[in-house]
Amino acid sequence: xxxxLAHGLAVALSPPNLLFAVVGVVLGTVVGxxxxxxxxxxxxxxxxxxxxxxVTAAVIMLAGIFYGAMYGGSTTSILxxxxxxxxxxxxxxxxxxxxxxxxxxxxxxxxxxGSFVAGTLGVIGLTLLxxxxxxxxxxxxxxxxFGLTVLGLTLVAYLAAGSMLRGLLMAALGLxxxxxxxxxxxxxxRFTFGILELSDGLDFVPxxxxxxxxxxxxxxxxxxxxxxxxxxxxxxxxRSLREVIQVRWAILRGSLVGFFVGILPxxxxxxxxxxxxxxxxxxxxDPSRFGHGAPEGVAAPESANNAAAxxxxxxxxxxxxxxNATTALILAAFLIHGVRPGPFLLRDHPGVFWGVAASxxxxxxxxxxxxxxLVGVFIRLLRVPYRYLAVLIxxxxxxxxxxxxxSVFDIWLTLLFGGLGYTLRVxxxxxxxxxxxxxxxxxxxxxxxxxxxMSRGDISVLFARPVALAFLLAAVALLLGxxxxxxMRYFAGPRREYSP
Amino acid sequence: xxxxRHRLTGILLTIIALALGVATGPTWSQEAYPTKxxxxxxxxxxxxxxxxxxxxxxxxxxxSLGQPLVVLLKPGGGGAIASxxxxxxxxxGYTLLFGSNGPNTILPQVQDxxxxxxEFTPVCMINYSPPLLFVGANAPWxxxxxxxxxxxxxxxxxxxxxxxxxxxAHFPMLIAESxxxxxxxxxxxDGGGPALLAVASGNADASFGFAxxxxxxxxAGRVRVLGVAAPERIETVRxxxxxxxxGVDVTFTLWRTILAPSTTPPLRxxxxxxxxxxxxxxxxxxxxxxxxxxxxxYMDGPDFLxxxxxxxxxxxRTLATIRR
Numbered sequence: 001x002x003x004x005l006a007h008g009l010a011v012a013l014s015p016p017n018l019l020f021a022v023v024g025v026v027l028g029t030v031v032g033x034x035x036x037x038x039x040x041x042x043x044x045x046x047x048x049x050x051x052x053x054x055v056t057a058a059v060i061m062l063a064g065i066f067y068g069a070m071y072g073g074s075t076t077s078i079l080x081x082x083x084x085x086x087x088x089x090x091x092x093x094x095x096x097x098x099x100x101x102x103x104x105x106x107x108x109x110x111x112x113x114g115s116f117v118a119g120t121l122g123v124i125g126l127t128l129l130x131x132x133x134x135x136x137x138x139x140x141x142x143x144x145x146f147g148l149t150v151l152g153l154t155l156v157a158y159l160a161a162g163s164m165l166r167g168l169l170m171a172a173l174g175l176x177x178x179x180x181x182x183x184x185x186x187x188x189x190r191f192t193f194g195i196l197e198l199s200d201g202l203d204f205v206p207x208x209x210x211x212x213x214x215x216x217x218x219x220x221x222x223x224x225x226x227x228x229x230x231x232x233x234x235x236x237x238x239r240s241l242r243e244v245i246q247v248r249w250a251i252l253r254g255s256l257v258g259f260f261v262g263i264l265p266x267x268x269x270x271x272x273x274x275x276x277x278x279x280x281x282x283x284x285x286d287p288s289r290f291g292h293g294a295p296e297g298v299a300a301p302e303s304a305n306n307a308a309a310x311x312x313x314x315x316x317x318x319x320x321x322x323x324n325a326t327t328a329l330i331l332a333a334f335l336i337h338g339v340r341p342g343p344f345l346l347r348d349h350p351g352v353f354w355g356v357a358a359s360x361x362x363x364x365x366x367x368x369x370x371x372x373x374l375v376g377v378f379i380r381l382l383r384v385p386y387r388y389l390a391v392l393i394x395x396x397x398x399x400x401x402x403x404x405x406x407s408v409f410d411i412w413l414t415l416l417f418g419g420l421g422y423t424l425r426v427x428x429x430x431x432x433x434x435x436x437x438x439x440x441x442x443x444x445x446x447x448x449x450x451x452x453x454m455s456r457g458d459i460s461v462l463f464a465r466p467v468a469l470a471f472l473l474a475a476v477a478l479l480l481g482x483x484x485x486x487x488m489r490y491f492a493g494p495r496r497e498y499s500p
Numbered sequence: 501x502x503x504x505r506h507r508l509t510g511i512l513l514t515i516i517a518l519a520l521g522v523a524t525g526p527t528w529s530q531e532a533y534p535t536k537x538x539x540x541x542x543x544x545x546x547x548x549x550x551x552x553x554x555x556x557x558x559x560x561x562x563x564s565l566g567q568p569l570v571v572l573l574k575p576g577g578g579g580a581i582a583s584x585x586x587x588x589x590x591x592x593g594y595t596l597l598f599g600s601n602g603p604n605t606i607l608p609q610v611q612d613x614x615x616x617x618x619e620f621t622p623v624c625m626i627n628y629s630p631p632l633l634f635v636g637a638n639a640p641w642x643x644x645x646x647x648x649x650x651x652x653x654x655x656x657x658x659x660x661x662x663x664x665x666x667x668x669a670h671f672p673m674l675i676a677e678s679x680x681x682x683x684x685x686x687x688x689x690d691g692g693g694p695a696l697l698a699v700a701s702g703n704a705d706a707s708f709g710f711a712x713x714x715x716x717x718x719x720a721g722r723v724r725v726l727g728v729a730a731p732e733r734i735e736t737v738r739x740x741x742x743x744x745x746x747g748v749d750v751t752f753t754l755w756r757t758i759l760a761p762s763t764t765p766p767l768r769x770x771x772x773x774x775x776x777x778x779x780x781x782x783x784x785x786x787x788x789x790x791x792x793x794x795x796x797x798y799m800d801g802p803d804f805l806x807x808x809x810x811x812x813x814x815x816x817r818t819l820a821t822i823r824r
Contacts, residue, residue, distance in 0.1 A: 048558070200575070336556075
């Protein structure tokens with residue numbers, strides 16, 4: 001293994017490959033920062049340009065775009081509550097409050113360093129464990145997915161910044177929104193009202209662009225007079241550094257969660273960041289800080305989505321099964337060059353595999369060097385008066401919503417969800433649980449129905465396998481723990497008022 | 501003052517018109533086409549096989565068409581959104597559909613999508629992928645006959661992974677069921693990758709999949725291919741017989757054909773067909789297409805129309821049997 005990696009490093013450090021890595025991560029950072037222009041679009045556009053170059057160089061560059069975008073994706077989430085990348089939605093929960101408190105620099109630094117640590121840990125895992133991990137991914141069947149997603153939904157209870165009842169209400173709304181579209185088993189249309197665009201369900205991008213980006217703008221317009229025009233736009237490096245050290249365990253835990261969830265072909269960056277966030281909130285001594293600018297709330301999801309992006313390369317390369325659109329396009333880059341990813345990639349093309357893996361170590365270092373100085377540049381963006389910034393955010397949100405499916409319908413959807421996001425903010429509801437239930441709900445449904453169809457209705461299939469059982473037991477333990485603690489709080493003293 | 505400005509505008513317009521006339525003069529009578537980029541609308545999501553094939557075509561189109569071919573993804577509604585979009589666009593040859601049998605043969609017959617065959621005229625077919633029936637390495641069935649026999653004797657015993665109702669892993673098995681009396685237990689999966697993993701890991705027993713994705717698993721001994729749902733054997737799995745050879749007439753070809761709205765002027769259709777015929781001659785184009793999994797199976801517009809009409813009628817007959 002070490003000699004393979006050494007060989008890989010030699011491949012990755014050859015000047016042309018190094019150049020492709022640099023181009024990839026720089027482009028990745030840029031498309032990550034720009035909301036709407038996601039890595040799939042960029043990789044698709046650049047794919048034809050790689051026909052002429054060697055396969056290792058092509059994959060090094062395209063992979064660089066993919067994990068580089070995970071670094072950049074947090075920037076607009078933190079600064080203006082607009083997720084640059086689907087996987088960065090969770091980062092808005094605490095990143096944006098931090099920015100509002102004048103701690104944008106700290107949040108961006110945590111995101112950059114957390115991403116670096118997680119990305120590097122992810123590559124180490126990919127180097128040492130890729131074969132056993134691809135076996136693990138293979139074993140993960142519908143009952144295991146059911147266990148995992150039920151655990152995820154259980155964690156929603158912890159996500160609400162205010163009361164649990166309000167959180168659950170939002171989660172119920174999210175579950176309903178997730179049900180819109182085709183029934184996965186019968187193919188019946190649910191809640192589509194004859195609108196063809198709704199038959200594939202609501203797309204994640206317009207929903208989040210509306211709820212977060214547009215909703216926030218509308219809310220801020222309401223109190224435009226009291227908006228501070230200049231937030232503190234200087235970075236306090238010593239304080240930021242202290243915050244980074246303070247959240248080191250959150251970074252490690254987030255990396256670990258992202259690492260394992262990223263391997264699952266149906267998992268990916270969004271779920272891993274949600275789980276990592278919920279886990280931090282559960283472990284925190286004072287969970288009420290979350291949603292109001294807790295640094296762990298930025299560290300955990302940002303680390304998780306980077307680790308997940310890295311390990312999602314494993315099923316693509318070693319099983320030939322991509323977990324998302326971007327890895328599907330990277331897979332195509334392999335195919336175009338006559339290299340077939342799958343169980344024999346390591347045997348037949350070790351140079352390609354190790355070259356790409358080694359380039360990811362280098363890429364992560366490059367990204368850290370690139371992103372830390374950018375923190376200072378980006379927070380200066382906050383000096384722009386909000387009345388101008390708001391227009392720009394709205395424009396970017398619309399472009400983002402449109403370009404996901406090239407659909408005008410999605411623009412209307414964004415506006416509709418912007419209205420919903422605004423209403424919910426005014427009513428002091430937290431949209432976090434909504435978005436998580438919206439993502440997890442369809443997965444819970446599909447895996448449950450798959451499991452029950454496989455077993456012909458025998459419910460024991462859900463508990464019969466150790467991994468699935470472990471997830472469900474963890475969910476039960478969480479629920480019981482929460483029940484006891486909230487019960488104790490209820491009897492111990494007067495009820496706390498909802499804090500917005 | 502006002503008349504003056506009017507006159508100036510008039511002069512200006514005349515100059516512009518003259519300039520344009522000179523620029524396009526020689527070709528004006530032959531109806532210059534294309535004079536701007538042509539859009540190829542993809543009815544499926546990014547990273548899918550249609551997307552990848554379209555990008556290879558786009559890479560070669562400029563040379564033979566004289567204008568860039570722009571790939572536009574419009575996924576949704578099983579391909580109906582993109583199909584409707586292309587029909588509604590002006591039939592001027594600038595908006596084309598990269599069609600397939602899902603959105604253009606099956607969907608119009610099982611759902612009211614507002615279009616049938618006659619709304620489109622084929623430019624040319626690039627190739628098609630036939631689905632392959634595969635089972636897990638530990639499955640007891642060695643041949644297609646054994647598999648069919650078992651699913652007839654034990655109705656609903658085989659967990660059959662599919663990737664969506666009426667899709668490429670569902671419809672061919674429905675045909676097989678209606679022709680043989682077999683009965684399987686359909687389990688939906690979220691795409692071909694998850695369905696393949698489910699069969700390879702034993703979470704499901706069998707499914708239909710495409711050669712490009714299956715081959716590494718076949719070589720690794722994780723899955724076995726029992727039959728090909730194509731009219732002829734395919735070169736990637738030469739020794740696997742077709743369903744038809746084995747006496748079960750199941751064909752399903754996920755084709756990749758450029759379709760134009762049927763309102764497109766004949767002259768423009770000719771330009772497009774000539775451009776396509778030229779691209780497919782290019783050896784490096786053929787090589788790239790083959791790398792994506794399937795060799796080039798070129799069919800010109802009229803040939804494809806016959807092929808498509810037969811397929812349409814086949815599907816109609818199958819649906820009639822299934823529904824009965």
